[in-house]
Amino acid sequence: MAKEIKGVLWKPVEFEGPILNKDLEGLVGFEECIDYNLTRIPSKKPNKRKLEKGKEDSVTIKKKKNKVKVIKVSDDNNFMLSKRGSTNNVLTSTSNPINSNLNESKLIEWSSFGIPQSILKALAEQGFQKPTKIQELTLPSAILGRRDILGAAETGSGKTLAFGIPIVTGIIKLKEKLKSRIDHRKEINVDNKIGDYDLQNNYKRKKFNYSEKPLYALILTPTRELAVQVKNHLVSAAKYADIQVAVVLGGMAAVKQERILSKGPEIVVATPGRLWELIQEGNPHLSQVDAIRFLAIDETDRMLEKGHFRELHDLLERINFDEDKRKKRQNFVFSATLTLTHELPSYLAVKKKMNLKNSKKILNMTSEQKLQKIIEILGVTDPKIVDVTLTKCTAESLSECRISCNIDEKDFYVYYFLQKHPGRTLIFCNSIGCVKRLTTLLGLLSCNPLALHASMQQRQRLKNLERFRDNEFAILIATDVAARGLDIPSVQHVLHYQTPRTTESYVHRSGRTARASKEGITILLVEPSELQNYLKLCRTLGKPEDLPVFPVQTNLLNAVKHRVNLARQLDKLELVVRKNKNQSGWLQKAAESMDILIEDNEASQQERKEAEKCKKIAEVKRKALASMLAKPLFPKGFTGKYPLSDETVNPLLKPLDTKAETAIDALKKSLENSQVLRRKAKWLFKRKVSNVTINLQEKLNVMRKKQNKKSKNNM
Numbered sequence: 001m002a003k004e005i006k007g008v009l010w011k012p013v014e015f016e017g018p019i020l021n022k023d024l025e026g027l028v029g030f031e032e033c034i035d036y037n038l039t040r041i042p043s044k045k046p047n048k049r050k051l052e053k054g055k056e057d058s059v060t061i062k063k064k065k066n067k068v069k070v071i072k073v074s075d076d077n078n079f080m081l082s083k084r085g086s087t088n089n090v091l092t093s094t095s096n097p098i099n100s101n102l103n104e105s106k107l108i109e110w111s112s113f114g115i116p117q118s119i120l121k122a123l124a125e126q127g128f129q130k131p132t133k134i135q136e137l138t139l140p141s142a143i144l145g146r147r148d149i150l151g152a153a154e155t156g157s158g159k160t161l162a163f164g165i166p167i168v169t170g171i172i173k174l175k176e177k178l179k180s181r182i183d184h185r186k187e188i189n190v191d192n193k194i195g196d197y198d199l200q201n202n203y204k205r206k207k208f209n210y211s212e213k214p215l216y217a218l219i220l221t222p223t224r225e226l227a228v229q230v231k232n233h234l235v236s237a238a239k240y241a242d243i244q245v246a247v248v249l250g251g252m253a254a255v256k257q258e259r260i261l262s263k264g265p266e267i268v269v270a271t272p273g274r275l276w277e278l279i280q281e282g283n284p285h286l287s288q289v290d291a292i293r294f295l296a297i298d299e300t301d302r303m304l305e306k307g308h309f310r311e312l313h314d315l316l317e318r319i320n321f322d323e324d325k326r327k328k329r330q331n332f333v334f335s336a337t338l339t340l341t342h343e344l345p346s347y348l349a350v351k352k353k354m355n356l357k358n359s360k361k362i363l364n365m366t367s368e369q370k371l372q373k374i375i376e377i378l379g380v381t382d383p384k385i386v387d388v389t390l391t392k393c394t395a396e397s398l399s400e401c402r403i404s405c406n407i408d409e410k411d412f413y414v415y416y417f418l419q420k421h422p423g424r425t426l427i428f429c430n431s432i433g434c435v436k437r438l439t440t441l442l443g444l445l446s447c448n449p450l451a452l453h454a455s456m457q458q459r460q461r462l463k464n465l466e467r468f469r470d471n472e473f474a475i476l477i478a479t480d481v482a483a484r485g486l487d488i489p490s491v492q493h494v495l496h497y498q499t500p501r502t503t504e505s506y507v508h509r510s511g512r513t514a515r516a517s518k519e520g521i522t523i524l525l526v527e528p529s530e531l532q533n534y535l536k537l538c539r540t541l542g543k544p545e546d547l548p549v550f551p552v553q554t555n556l557l558n559a560v561k562h563r564v565n566l567a568r569q570l571d572k573l574e575l576v577v578r579k580n581k582n583q584s585g586w587l588q589k590a591a592e593s594m595d596i597l598i599e600d601n602e603a604s605q606q607e608r609k610e611a612e613k614c615k616k617i618a619e620v621k622r623k624a625l626a627s628m629l630a631k632p633l634f635p636k637g638f639t640g641k642y643p644l645s646d647e648t649v650n651p652l653l654k655p656l657d658t659k660a661e662t663a664i665d666a667l668k669k670s671l672e673n674s675q676v677l678r679r680k681a682k683w684l685f686k687r688k689v690s691n692v693t694i695n696l697q698e699k700l701n702v703m704r705k706k707q708n709k710k711s712k713n714n715m
């Protein structure tokens with residue numbers, strides 16, 4: 001039975017789809033808007049230009065008058081959700097239907113989430129035919145139930161849109177509400193004979209006063225690069241929704257950021273430091289930060305780590321101050337390691353063992369306790385918790401392995417890997433110094449590596465990231481600044497030059513590959529002093545066995561060592577030359593500025609002579625390295641068979657190969673081989689055992705026969 005509410009005709013919808021199985025608190029059912037009183041639409045003449053752009057917008061509907069049933073649930077996904085005992089509490093997405101050429105059957109899997117047509121169109125354009133698991137499990141509660149969400153899912157599983165879509169949807173709804181309120185006021189004012197001219201002028205004035213444009217949503221990320229990326233994802237999702245998204249981050253010119261914010265973007269994506277700075281400076285648009293309706297904190301566990309992002313705590317204090325406003329806000333908390341817990345650090349474990357009296361106080365934090373702590377810090381109310389992380393924590397499609405070597409051999413293995421398995425590769429180091437050293441070394445070896453670390457200029461950081469994205473064989477050497485969230489398509493390999501200090505770091509670094517169900521490989525380079533850390537990592541990730549060893553053709557390593565050693569020598573020599581040059585340059589400048597002459601003393605003469613000598617040797621070494629690099633490192637035509645380490649074949653005498661074997665294939669093949677070997681060893685062992693048993697049996701038989709004979713003779 002259809003019923004009329006304020007001139008709109010609603011009919012209950014019989015629904016058998018999966019939506020009714022979802023956990024939607026307070027959901028009673030759906031109603032379809034089958035008709036509405038078109039006299040309520042303002043009698044403004046249709047804007048011709050608007051009509052041409054979107055022929056199915058509200059103005060066209062008005063033209064069609066009552067002939068059409070305006071909104072159909074099945075066609076446009078515009079739902080009305082009624083909550084028990086309340087007709088005011090109606091949440092309805094009445095966004096203007098867009099006449100898109102969507103193939104609806106393709107988007108059927110999104111249809112039960114209440115996503116406006118404008119977003120669906122953008123999703124279709126990006127080829128996102130169905131939601132990922134985390135999206136499927138969070139979107140209904142977030143959009144239809146307006147619940148706070150705490151979401152944990154593997155890296156590269158689409159968490160950004162899991163909070164991005166509900167935020168954009170929510171803003172569309174809020175803007176529509178605001179618009180209809182303004183329209184309503186206009187109507188009243190027309191009735192009260194207030195001139196249309198005055199009203200429009202008032203409205204226009206409001207429009208141009210940016211401080212009065214609402215700031216609806218704030219999204220916080222731990223790194224600048226991630227902020228830019230999240231902004232881009234949201235811009236794509238809101239392409240047809242007339243919603244502005246801006247990014248605020250450190251390293252950007254303050255004037256530029258002021259200009260961006262002066263346009264009154266509805267969504268601001270930011271890193272906490274710069275955002276807090278601008279808020280304190282009294283930026284007018286950001287002064288509304290207490291009243292935001294949506295807050296998303298990406299990589300939450302990192303953001304709330306002790307000693308990090310002090311500004312985030314200040315910000316939370318401010319936006320949680322007003323209880324009413326806090327309650328109106330919807331919160332999104334996401335990370336791949338949100339529920340990851342650790343064993344006690346060894347010093348605490350010892351303390352626990354020793355100090356029996358107070359030992360009860362030292363306890364491991366469970367996933368639930370970790371989440372509870374986050375809930376308390378953020379001021380989240382009644383959240384829906386969705387944890388779809390696997391027990392192994394890393395992505396399903398990720399192959400994990402290791403190379404054990406000495407500290408000074410790491411360079412050899414890295415260079416070997418890059419030459420043997422070319423492809424987009426991300427190398428992680430634990431410090432900026434290490435990134436710089438490795439970048440210089442691989443640069444001398446003509447690998448053209450790119451660097452990314454916190455002490456680089458922001459423009460250069462983004463430029464290097466762009467270059468890395470653009471070249472399928474690019475190599476990026478980075479600190480953990482690139483570990484979280486970065487979504488670079490088709491990163492084939494992740495190398496951990498040093499074992500990461502935390503398990504979270506390992507999970508996120510490795511998560512830069514094997515994204516969106518693609519295959520990828522991550523390789524840990526472990527030297528003896530890192531063994532402890534490595535074993536702890538395996539335990540935290542619940543790995544019962546050691547990681548498999550990545551296969552390396554040891555017979556090819558000699559040629560690699562020659563090159564790397566030469567490059568290392570050259571690097572050292574160049575460092576001496578550079579140092580001397582910088583020092584004398586600095587002295588010269590200082591002397592010139594003071595208008596004095598410097599006389600060379602013996603020590604500085606000695607240093608200069610040393611530097612000149614180094615320069616000459618470096619020249620010779622550079623030429624030697626260049627001629628070495630001009631020749632192929634590996635023999636082409638290599639069979640892919642992994643010779644045993646004692647097989648000493650001169651690699652340069654082997655036939656030439658044209659196709660490089662992928663690292664994943666190499667690992668798979670090596671694992672297969674080792675499985676075959678293990679099976680063979682088992683079989684041999686069994687045979688040996690059974691042979692021994694047969695021999696024993698035979699001996700026993702012979703003995704018995706002898707005994708029988710003896711006893712017969714005795715008789």
Ligand SMILES: Nc1ncnc2c1ncn2[C@@H]1O[C@H](COP(=O)(O)OP(=O)(O)OP(=O)(O)O)[C@@H](O)[C@H]1O
Nearest residue numbers: 128130131132155156157158159160336485487516
């Ligand atoms: N429904 C979908 N269908 C196909 N691809 C999708 C879908 N949703 C998101 N993606 C794509 O998947 C990739 C990974 O998404 P995203 O960066 O949001 O992952 P994430 O879970 O946040 O990863 P991380 O934990 O590393 O931050 C992106 O390229 C994104 O465009």
